[in-house]
Amino acid sequence: MENRLHTAYSGASGAVVERNRVLRNTYMLLGLSMLPTVAGALIGVQSGFWKLFAGSPIMAPLLFLVGAFGMMWAIGKNRDSGLGVALLLGFTFFMGLMLSVSLAAALRFSNGGTLIAMAAGGTGIIFASLATLATVTKKDFSFMGKFLFVGVILLLVASIANLFFAIPALALTISAIGVLLFSAYILYDISQIVNGGETNYVIATLQIYLDIYNVFVNLLSLLMAFSGERD
Numbered sequence: 001m002e003n004r005l006h007t008a009y010s011g012a013s014g015a016v017v018e019r020n021r022v023l024r025n026t027y028m029l030l031g032l033s034m035l036p037t038v039a040g041a042l043i044g045v046q047s048g049f050w051k052l053f054a055g056s057p058i059m060a061p062l063l064f065l066v067g068a069f070g071m072m073w074a075i076g077k078n079r080d081s082g083l084g085v086a087l088l089l090g091f092t093f094f095m096g097l098m099l100s101v102s103l104a105a106a107l108r109f110s111n112g113g114t115l116i117a118m119a120a121g122g123t124g125i126i127f128a129s130l131a132t133l134a135t136v137t138k139k140d141f142s143f144m145g146k147f148l149f150v151g152v153i154l155l156l157v158a159s160i161a162n163l164f165f166a167i168p169a170l171a172l173t174i175s176a177i178g179v180l181l182f183s184a185y186i187l188y189d190i191s192q193i194v195n196g197g198e199t200n201y202v203i204a205t206l207q208i209y210l211d212i213y214n215v216f217v218n219l220l221s222l223l224m225a226f227s228g229e230r231d
Contacts, residue, residue, distance in 0.1 A: 015196060018196075018199070019193065019194060019195075019196055022193055022198070022199055022200075022201050022204060023135070023190075023193050023194065023204075025201035026193060026201045026204040026205050026208065029085065029088070029201060029202070029205040030205050030208055030209060030212075032089070033088060033089060033092040033205060033209055034092070036089050036090070036092045036093035036096060037092045037093070037095060037096040037099065037213075038096060039093060039096060040092070040093040040094065040095065040096020040097040040098075040099070040100070041096040041097070041099045041100050041103055042096075042100075043096075043097065043100075044096065044097040044098070044099065044100025044101070044103075044104075045100045045103055045104055045107070049097055049100055050100045050101040050103075050104040050105075053101045058163050058164065061163055062160070062163070064098055067094070068091075068094070068095070068098075071087065071090070071091045071094065072091065072206065074087050075087045075088050075091060075202065075203075075206055076203065079200050079202045079203050080200070080202075084202045085202060088202055088205060088206055088209075091206075092209060095209075095213060099213070099217070102217050102220055102221070103116060105224065106119075106220055106223075106224055106228075109224065109228040109229055109230060110229045110230065111227070111228070111229045112228075115220065115223045115224060115227060115228060116220065118223055118227075119216055119219045119220035119223055120216065122219050123212060123215050123216040123219060126183050126186070126215055127186055127211075127212055127215070130183060130186045130187045130190070131186065131190050133187065134186075134187050134190040134191040134194055135190065135194055138194055138195065139191065140191060140195050141187055141188045141191040141192075142188070142191070142192065142195070142197055144184060144187075144188045145188060148181065148184055148185055148188060151177075151181045152181065152185075155174060155177060155178060155181060158170065158174055159174055162174065168225075171221070172221075172222065172225055174218075175218040175219075175221040175222050175225075176218075176222060178214055178215075178217075178218035179215055179218045179219050179222065181214075182210075182211045182212075182214040182215045182218070183211075183215055185207075185211045186208065186211045186212070186215070189204065189207045189208050189211060190208065192204075
């Protein structure tokens with residue numbers, strides 16, 4: 001009996017160590033992924049990369065979706081190798097380039113720098129709060145998975161539709177829902193790591209990175225709509 005208890009304890013302890021390792025590696029890679037994102041965003045703004053989207057408001061976003069999903073597929077296929085990490089960093093550079101579109105739009109306001117800083121600060125607060133909640137409580141939020149997935153599909157469909165209809169009120173609604181939806185995804189994705197549902201730190205990093213990215217972009221869109229000041 002004593003040996004069985006010892007074995008059970010050792011197994012549980014090993015599982016906790018493994019989950020902590022995945023979480024630690026995820027946070028480290030997540031921090032590293034922000035460097036190519038910033039580099040891509042700076043290059044995109046300074047080079048005028050964002051102008052490509054201004055000239056093709058419908059086709060460019062659709063091509064972006066194809067490219068992004070293709071790169072995410074490649075990362076998933078190589079999740080267990082160093083190539084997966086390299087592809088992830090390349091993907092975050094690509095996402096930084098795409099982020100330059102939103103940043104350039106914000107910088108056309110006289111208080112654009114302030115809006116970007118507020119969006120970054122708000123995103124940081126949301127992430128820190130929800131990450132702490134998931135880590136400290138260790139509550140299993142896996143029940144949210146199906147609802148969040150359906151929400152993302154509906155949001156994606158609405159976003160594509162609004163590329164053609166360009167309805168300002170719908171754009172604001174999409175951004176507001178986007179902030180709430182991807183904030184919930186932060187809670188869900190970190191809970192998955194803490195409770196052993198996700199054991200690959202490359203995929204975990206990709207998921208949380210996309211959550212943070214989408215919260216920031218949608219929050220920035222809302223700030224531009226309600227607090228942007230024209231010269």
